Amino acid sequence: MTTKLPVLEKFRSGDVRVGVIGLGYVGMPLARAFIEKGVPVLGFDVDPVKVAKLREGVSYIGHIDSEVVRGMREKGFDATTDFGRLDEVDAVLICVPTPLSESRDPDLSYVVASARAIAARLRPGQLIVLESTTYPGTTRDVVLPILTEGGLQPGVDFLLAYSPEREDPGNPDFSAPTIPKVVGGFDEASREAASALYARIVVRVVPVSTLEIAEACKILENTYRAVNIALVNELKVLYDRMGVDVWEVIAAAKTKPFGFQAFYPGPGLGGHCIPIDPFYLSWVARKHGLSTRFIELAGEINTSMPAYVVGRIADALNDRSKPLRGSKVTILGMAYKKDVDDPRESPGFELMELLLNKGADVEYNDPHIPVLPTMRHYPNLRMSSRELTPDYVRSRDCLLVATDHSAYDWPRIVEQASLIVDTRDALRGVPSGRATILRA
Incomplete structure (x- = not known):
């Protein structure tokens, strides 16, 4: 399917306005990265307190100073709770939570609500990108059907892509512009448009062949960490019983210049990604009649x-x-x-x-x-x-x-x-x- 809209050059030129849904630990650094490259951003959030603070130039995220927010405001950043304004932007980036339900099944309610809000105002020529971490198939099977309810078609009337967030809050060594961005598109035009957009703000874009490859990439990254953290947590319990200092063991092992990467034990997993994402993969595996024993044991x-x-x-x-x-x-x-x-x-x-x-x-x-x-x-x-x-x-x-x-x-x-x-x-x-x- 080939787009009939002359939109690719628009995204290549950067003459666009970006909308970011979800102004949290992922959405705000992303908005900042675009603003600093001269791309105006309209942020959307359901929390009126957050939006009011941003409009007053006040930050509610510890590693983003209020001075930074005020600078963003001066350069073209605005925030709103009015999702009726989604048709004002050329690209909509969805950065909302994807938690687990009480039964550890994926809770895509925030993604679905965002897709419905977009569908209500979707206009020809827009690029929609899901950044929220989720299982392979979400963009195509959950988001796409909602966006097409009004009759517009992907690759013809609008563009659709998935690009997983890779934010590491509070890490001064890595910020949005320094981290390569994986991009998968519904079709070639979608992938090219999303790649061109992100190329303005990141050191390198990594295009992949499908939406599902990009979705699976993020799950792999976080499952890799979850499994290895589980390994050192299990060793911590064993070594403690044996009277062996696990921390000194890890310090010694990481002197090996190849074949070993240090992971560290702790009181439990935290953050949005590592405690949650592997269970998304376990859930989708069960739908395909398989069990992910490594992931479930690590969990x-x-x-x-x-x-x-x-x-x-x-x-x-x-x-x-x-x-x-x-x-x-x-x-x-x-x-x-x-x-x-x-x-x-x-x-x-x-x-x-x-x-x-x-x-x-x-x-x-x-x-x-x-x-x-x-x-x-x-x-x-x-x-x-x-x-x-x-x-x-x-x-x-x-x-x-x-x-x-x-x-x-x-x-x-x-x-x-x-x-x-x-x-x-x-x-x-x-x-x-x-x-x-x-x-x-």
Whole structure:
């Protein structure tokens, strides 16, 4: 099928306006990348609070300063909750969450809602690109039928592509322009248009033959990490039982210049991608009559880590003649990774719920998250970060290092705490002071 619209040159020239649906940890860096290359962006989000802040030049993402947002506004960025304005842009990039349901099935409700909003205003010549991580077949089998409900046809009236996001929040070594972009199109014209658009903002575009190849690429990237993290998590439990320091083992192994890449254990998986994406592939495999045993085993190991950590805390308190019930436990770090304010799928929430269910008095500190947001699976965990004053730290029975933010003064904390359970190897080399340190 060949497009009858003279749109390819438009995307090659860059004389376009881009729309981004979903102004979160993926959508905002993407919008910033286009703005910095002189491409105007209209952002769409269902959250009126976010949109109001952006219009006031205020950022709600820790690693994007408000000064950056104000600069974006001056260069042609605007935000709205009015999805009726989708026909004002030439390309619509969908960057919405793709969580799991309670039964660990794909929840594509945000993608479907975005596609319906686009379909209601879809006009000839527009390019639609899905960036949200999902299983192979989503763009063709879920998004496309919605977009064609009004009679417009892909490759003839509009263009359709998939290009997986590769954002790493808070990582100063990688930003949207420095990361190669994989692009798959419904047809050649769609792929060329999307490739031309992204070529304006990234170091390299990697075109692939189909939508499904691009979708499967993202799932492979994240499943690779999930499986290898599960391996080191399993080894952590084994090596602990054997009295072997898993962190030192990994440090030694990564000196090999070939055939080994270091992955690190932790209290559980966090972030939007790694805890979720492999289960999308497991789900679609079942639809094809297959089981993904490696993925499912990795999922079992990784999801068991919070309970393992809580067991280690209970054992450590028991050694000090204290029951977990009634003990005062403070979690250090509720973000899913170091030095960001991103709580998505953070294991800190499950750790907190497990400790509360066992009767512990649980609080938290996170310099990047002053108040816990309402989480999809943990709507009742509402509290504010506690200041780590000397008196407060001394009053707690146990500190749990869940996220090793750089802002923490570990020597001072160790001097004041009585018991610390460290899941990130944050305290290696720190003199123990008065604290008993247990690695978990």
